[in-house]
Amino acid sequence: MTDDRVAVVAQTLTPPSSRAVQAGLKAHPRIANVIAVGSGKGGVGKSTTTVNLALALHRLGLRVGVLDADVYGPSVPLMLGLSGRPESTEDKKIIPMRALGVDTMSIGYLIEEDSPMIWRGPMATQALTQFFNDTLWDDLDVLLIDLPPGTGDIQLTLAQKIPVAGAVVVTTPQEVATLDARKALAMFEKVNIPVLGLVENMAVHVCSACGHAEHIFGQGGGQAMAARYNVPLLGSLPLDAAIREQADAGTPIVSAQPDGVISQAYVALARALVERLATRPRAQIALNTLGS
Ligand SMILES: Nc1ncnc2c1ncn2[C@@H]1O[C@H](COP(=O)(O)OP(=O)(O)OP(=O)(O)O)[C@@H](O)[C@H]1O
Ligand SMILES: [Mg+2]
Structure with missing residues (x-):
């Protein structure tokens, strides 16, 4: 690695000041910006993108939290190597669990591993608002919310109850082909949450043996989709076994291989966001932001 690249990685960002949220909702007193990460379809890499993006933002000097809103299939604890129960205060506030510099809250900390999550809608949506409001979040520049797939109850609750600055939509080249990602864009539009941009995941496969780059699912889909729907393409991540392995091991690639090209791509995504x-x-301007 050249000295230039070290300098680029080490550079920190000025934290973004608070941006407008949905009309009628009040910003969280200690969280400058809440950003939801969604997708039309499951398994496209929302959680993987969320944790690596969080680590990349942290590396750029921001104070970052992750709220795992996938109450049916929480994966943030595993991906950040966290387990056990969070502590709570006398007034029943939950203290977030911290790993690799990122504060987190997830239903995964409160249920037994492998126990079935057969929740009715209202309970699941209540969990989201409780985790948002009853967690003792430290001062954060950005809180990322890892959404479950699709456009259901949780997404609706998010839109109605959680003050968000915007959303990021994760797609894969196949998803672009089937237009599932369009559903996510349309949903955020309908509930007046601005889409800050698209992330194309698993875009290109680089052969670990020979370095040959192959567009297994077709080329340029994310770019074309961004152009068609007039949203920025914030970043493009390769399909790479190390991304999955590191997430499964609880040390996401941005932390495990901080100087690698994939980490650079996540840092570039963080900057673009x-x-x-x-x-x-x-x-x-609210009282709590005066003077800061
Ligand atoms: N760029 C990538 N390269 C290789 N594997 C990846 C990549 N992104 C995600 N994966 C793997 O794909 C699987 C699905 O990823 P992930 O759990 O992040 O998706 P998701 O959209 O959050 O899924 P769900 O809809 O179930 O919440 C995981 O095994 C993950 O490790
Ligand atoms: Mg997920």
């Missing part, structure tokens, strides 16, 4: 956030209207 913060730049895009900065183009959104500022939040109305």
Whole structure:
């Protein structure tokens, strides 16, 4: 690695100030910006993207949290190597669990592993608002919310109850082909949550033996989709076994191989996201933001 690249990685960002949230909702007093990560279809890599993006933002000097809103299939604890129960305070606030510099909260900490999550809608949606409101979040520049797949109850609750600055939609080249990602874009549009941009995941496969890059699922889908729906393409991540292995091991690739090209791609994604956030209207000045 050249000295130039070290300098690029080490550079920190000015934390983004609070951006506007949905009309009628009040910003969280200690969280500057909440960003939801969604997709039309399951298994496209939302959780993997969320944790690596969180680590990349942390590396750029931001204070970051992750709220795992996938109450049916929480994966943030595993991906960040966290287990056990969070502590709570006397007034029943939950203290977030911290790993690799990132504060997290997940239903995964409160249920037995492998226990079936047969929850009715209202219980699941209540869990989201409780985790958001009853966790003793430290001051955060960005809280990422890892959504379950699709456009159901949790997404609706998010739109109605959680003050968010915007959403990121994760797609894969196959998803673009089937237009599932379009469903996620349409849903966020309908509930007045601005889509900050698309992330194309598993875009290109680089052979670990010979270095040959192959577009297994077709080329340029994310770019074409971004152009068609007039949203920025914030980043493109390769299909790479190390991304899965490191997430499964609880040390995501941005932490395990901080200088590798894939980490660089996540850091570039983090920068693009913060730049895009900065183009959104500022939040109305509230008392708690005066002087900061
Ligand atoms: N870029 C990638 N390269 C290789 N494997 C990946 C990549 N992104 C994600 N994966 C793997 O794909 C699987 C699905 O990823 P992940 O759990 O992040 O998806 P998801 O969209 O959160 O799924 P769900 O809809 O179930 O919440 C995981 O095994 C993960 O390790
Ligand atoms: Mg997930």
